[in-house]
Amino acid sequence: MAEILAQVARIEGLAMITIRADLDRAGDALAEATGLPMPDPTGITTDGTRSLGWMSPDELLLILPQSAKTEALHLLDQALTGEHALVADMSDARAVFDVTGPRADDVIAKLAPVDLPHLAPGTLRRSRAAQTAAAFWRIPGGLRVIGFRSTADYLGLILSEAARPGTGLAPR
Numbered sequence: 302m303a304e305i306l307a308q309v310a311r312i313e314g315l316a317m318i319t320i321r322a323d324l325d326r327a328g329d330a331l332a333e334a335t336g337l338p339m340p341d342p343t344g345i346t347t348d349g350t351r352s353l354g355w356m357s358p359d360e361l362l363l364i365l366p367q368s369a370k371t372e373a374l375h376l377l378d379q380a381l382t383g384e385h386a387l388v389a390d391m392s393d394a395r396a397v398f399d400v401t402g403p404r405a406d407d408v409i410a411k412l413a414p415v416d417l418p419h420l421a422p423g424t425l426r427r428s429r430a431a432q433t434a435a436a437f438w439r440i441p442g443g444l445r446v447i448g449f450r451s452t453a454d455y456l457g458l459i460l461s462e463a464a465r466p467g468t469g470l471a472p473r
Contacts, residue, residue: 303467307402307443309460316370317395317447318363319356320377322386334380335363335373345425345438354425354438362436364447367392396453398460401443407470409437409444411463431459 320331328339337346337353340361345354351365365373370390377388400408406417412430415437420426425438433452437444448456462468 303469305402305466306404306464306469307400307408309408309457309464310399310401311453311457312397312399312445314367315397316365316367316373316390316392318365318370318373318377319389319391320361320363320381320386321359321389322381322384324359324361327381327384327386330380330384331361331377334376337363340423340425343425344423346423354436356425356427356436362391362447364397394450396448396450396456398446398448398457399440399443400446400460400464401440402464404469405443408460408463409446410470411468412459413437430456 332339335353337348337351340346340353340355342355345352351363354362356362363373370392374388374390381388409415410417413428413435415426415428420439422439425436427436429435430446430448433448433456435446435448435456437446446460
């Protein structure tokens with residue numbers, strides 16, 4: 302009997318804060334406020350519990366435990382005082398899934414037009430998973446996927462279906 306390609310798990314308890322600002326001007330203050338190095342374009346930095354991802358030339362996404370959200374919002378507001386900026390709690394607008402296992406790349410490859418063999422650790426990719434927007438990056442043992450909460454059921458379904466036993470990609 303064929304084995305499942307990867308495990309798909311919905312991750313709860315994470316807060317997500319969108320930060321919009323002139324990253325060249327505010328980068329040092331943001332790094333200090335988040336406690337994380339500024340990511341390179343298309344990058345993500347992490348300390349194991351928190352991550353800071355580059356979403357666009359003027360946008361970052363801070364992902365952290367829900368329990369740290371209030372303090373992070375306060376520190377970000379202080380760091381951006383005097384800057385033309387936006388700090389918004391997007392926690393309720395996003396859904397997070399981890400796809401882990403030896404063939405996690407195959408699951409994502411079925412759904413997203415991304416060159417996965419060249420998706421290096423510390424790189425964040427914004428794309429789509431089938432018909433919904435998604436962002437993903439490598440985590441130990443697989444990939445983390447973020448999508449809109451309004452499409453969370455769909456995203457979870459397509460990830461689970463893509464991981465079904467016997468659905469591996471043909472050798473290349």
